[in-house]
Structures are given as C-alpha cells and as structure tokens.
Amino acid sequence: MPAQDLKVSNPFLIGLFGGLGVLTALLLGGAVATLANVITYIFAAMFLALGLDPLVSTLEKLNFPRPLAVLTVVVGLLGLLGVLIWTLVPSLITQSTRFLETAPALLQDITQLPFVIRLDDQLGGAISSALLNAGAFLADSANWPTMVGGVVQVGINLFNGVFGFIIVVVLTVFFLASLDGLKASLSKLVPKSKRARYNQISDQVANSVGRYVIGQVSVAGLNGFLGFVVMTMLGLQFALVLAFVVFVLAIIPLVGSVTGAALVVIVALAVDPTAAIVLAVYYLIYLQLEAYLISPRVMKVAVSVPAPIVVIAALSGGALLGVLGALVAIPLAASIIFIVREIFVPRQNKR
Secondary structure (H helix, E strand, O other): OHHHHHHHHHHHHHHHHHHHHHHHHHHHHHHHHHOHHHHHHHHHHHHHHHHHHHHHHHHHHOOOOHHHHHHHHHHHHHHHHHHHHHHHHHHHHHHHHHHHHHHHHHHHHHHOOHHHHHHHHHOOOHHHHHHHHHHHHHHOHHHOHHHHOOHHHHHHHHHHHHHHHHHHHHHHHHHHHOHHHHHHHHHOOOOHHHHHHHHHHHHHHHHHHHHHHHHHHHHHHHHHHHHHHHHHHOOOOOHHHHHHHHHHHHOOOOHHHHHHHHHHHHHHHHHOHHHHHHHHHHHHHHHHHHHHHHHHHHHOOOOOOOHHHHHHHHHHHHHHHHHHHHHHHHHHHHHHHHHHHHHHHHHHHOO
C-alpha cells in the first residue's frame, strides 16, 4: 500500500514542484522587468567606473590618495561636460530646429536625385510616397512633440533622464571609490589556490574594459570633431547637429562610423552634391585611417575581437540597451574571449 501511495504521489509532487518552479521563474522575470531601469543604471555606472579607473590609477601613481583621485576625475569630467553643454547645446537646439523646419525640402530634393528616381520607378513610387508623407508630417511643427510621445511625455522623459543621470553619477563615484574593495571581496569567493590567477585575469579584463571605453570615446570624439571641421569648411548647414550624430553613432564600434558617414553624405547630397562628393571621399579616406591607424594606436585593447563577433555583439547589445548596449557588448565579448583563451583552452589542452 505504501508503495502504491508513493507511485500516486510522485506525479503529484513532480507537478507541484514543477508548477512552483515555473511560478518562481515568472516572479523573477517580472522582478527583473520591473527593475530594468535600476539594473541599467547599475550596469552603466559599473561600466563608466571601469572606464574611468585608468585615469584614477594614473593620478594614484602621482601620489594622489584614491578618494582625492576619484574626486578629481569626477569633478573634471562633470566640469568638461558642463562646459560642452553651456557652449554647444544652444547652437545644437537652434540647428536641430532649423533642420526639422527644412527637412521637408531636403526630402523633396532627395526624391529628385537620379538614382532615387530610378529606384523609385522600380518600386512603384513607394520611396517618393514615403518621403513625401514624412515631409508633410515634419512640415507641421505641431507634430514634432508626437515623435517623442507628446508634450507631457517629453517632460516625463526629460525628468527621468536627469534623474537617471544623477543616479548613474552617484553610483559611478561609489563604484570608483570602492573598486579595489569590490575586487578583493569577489576574490575571496575563489579558492585560495586559484586566487592569484583569478586576480591576474580580473585585473586584465578590467584594464581592457577601461582602456576600451576611453579609447572608443576618444576615437568617436575625433571622428565628430574632424567631421565638423570638414563640414564647416564646405559650408554645409547643420554641421554641428550632424557632427553630434556622427559622434554618438561612432561610439558604436565598426558599424557606427560607417552609418554616421552614410547619413552625412545623404544629407549633403540633398543640399550640395559637390559637398557630398567631397565628404564621401573624406570619409572613405578617414574610415580607412581610423580602422588601420587611429583605432589600433588609441584603443590598445588587450584582446582582439573578430569582425563578425564585433558586428553580432554590437547589434545584439544595441537591440537590448541601445547605444549603451552596443558600447558594452564589444568589451564584454572581448572579456569572454580572453577568459576562454586563458582558462578553458589550457584546461582542454591538458586532457
């Protein structure tokens, strides 16, 4: 009888525990979804802390105490950001408004380009119809707030953005100040016999991420600045707006610079075909220099990532977390490759 009861109760218990497991997974998934913004803030702050740590370490080598080094780096960074906002944002807003006002005319000019006309004929007028509809939508300034969810939503997004920025800055300061302590605490979870090797690998991974962040932002800044200089020399309208877009896109490795260059050339093509040709030649030369000369010298990433993995990681990270995800994905992929090369490959070779 007990055996029979056991046979009957086993399926019930299996179903019960299985249901509890599914319910627990759903609750955890809901918690993660609810805390998505908080997790993003933590992730961004840790990434920025790793990126700024090389600067803090440099000041420490100059006999700065770590708290003072952290304070110096953070204050200097916020000061630089404040100067950029004070000097660039008014012009950026003005040029952005003018760009939206002239966007319908630019779209109309694009529809008159010979290759667009040929492509439009092959697609049955789909391109011209889409561009004209977009131009009509942008022509009415009342529609502009709807592009970001309405006037109320703009205010909410602005408040959330400022709040998120403050949270990320505060977390970054805390992570920077306690980074060594965090590393030491995590190392205690590793067996003592393997602790030295763990510390070596974790330091190399952290340094790689830090150098990557600084290098990628530097390369993107150089791309945006040189692009602004060339566009200004050519007298291209909205040079500041386009340079800012190029800078943001260039933060995304490999695909960002190409996308930004293509966007600039397309806009220039609608305004001044001659300037578009000059910009196309400039970006063709610059992208080669960036890929083979500038990036290798500036980045100095410890682990090289194959191009297909760069594209896949950037697209996957961008789909998950936008620009931040695309930026984080590459050093994360490099770190995984480094760990596999230093730990799993030697272990497999010993078998």
